[in-house]
Amino acid sequence: MLQPSHPYNMLKFSLQLFRRSPNELESIEYEAVKTRADAECALQLKVLSSKEGMNVVVPQISIEEALAAITARYESAEAFKNDLLANDMDPIAMASALEVDLTVEATMAQVAAQAAPPSETEVMEILQTSNTTKPEKRRLRHILVTINDQFPENSRQAALSRITTLRDKALAPGKDFSELAQRYSECPSALQGGSINPVARGGIHPCLEETLFSMEEGEISKIVESNMGFHILLCEEKLKTEKLLPKEAKVKIRKSMHAQIKKKAVQTWLSNL
DSSP states (O other), rough: OOOOOHHHHHHHHHHHHHHGGGGGOOHHHHHHHHHHHHHHHHHHHHHOOOOHHHHHOHHOOOOOOHHHHHHHSSSHHHHHHHHHHTTOOOOHHHHHHHHHHHHHHHHHHHHHHTTTTOOHHHHHHHHHTOOOOOOOEEEEEEEEEETTSSSGGGSHHHHHHHHHHHHHHHHHOOOOHHHHHHOOSSSSGGGGTTEEEEEEEESSHHHHHEEEEEETOOBBBBEEEEESSEEEEEEEEEEEEEEOHHHHHHHHHHHHHHHHHHHHHHHHHHHHH
16 A cells, blocks of 8 residues: 655655745654655555545556656756755655655545535525636736845845846746746745636735736736745736626536535545545
């Protein structure tokens, strides 16, 4: 049976919470990450040992693609291996940890898929009281370079120099913004080529919102600074405000209600393990 990887979960939550590796954390940060990693390992073990989890097999190609996406963020395969070694892993251990992640994800997706959709009556009750107007949104990609004066490569001046170079590359003819985001962005969205789900006003950091909602489709932003670091944005699509037709509104409401039902089903299933 697959086994959770504590070093992998330490690295995952360290990057998510602090955008640094575990060996770069302060003691209080390290303890916070360890608590999350311990809980994640316990949860993964329960899912993997369940009858549902033991029947899930992740295709090898999915594991290879996930590993390749992470490797692509590094300057070279050697740099990737060295980083893994610094975090008590190697490519084989990383592949195994990714298989665990994908298996847990697929298991919970299967559990969610068994949840019955809402009834027509339930959908109509929500439809009669809901706002059926789509808010104005933007579909975007994003590159972040963080500022951390404890590390020379992430000092404010160094970070500004790096983001300036990245913006120049992004503006070059034929350059793929998503490739740059995947390789250089220090935001978790890098794994998706910097892609962020469509956002409405109020759904993104205020300083980024002001820039994003003033951009045209296909435009790359100026450099924007926030308390996280330096950002550049690519506005991929402008989704304007519009009134949903009753049929569209029903589809949207049914989908939203079904998603909530699925989420509750997974939470109930996990609590019963």
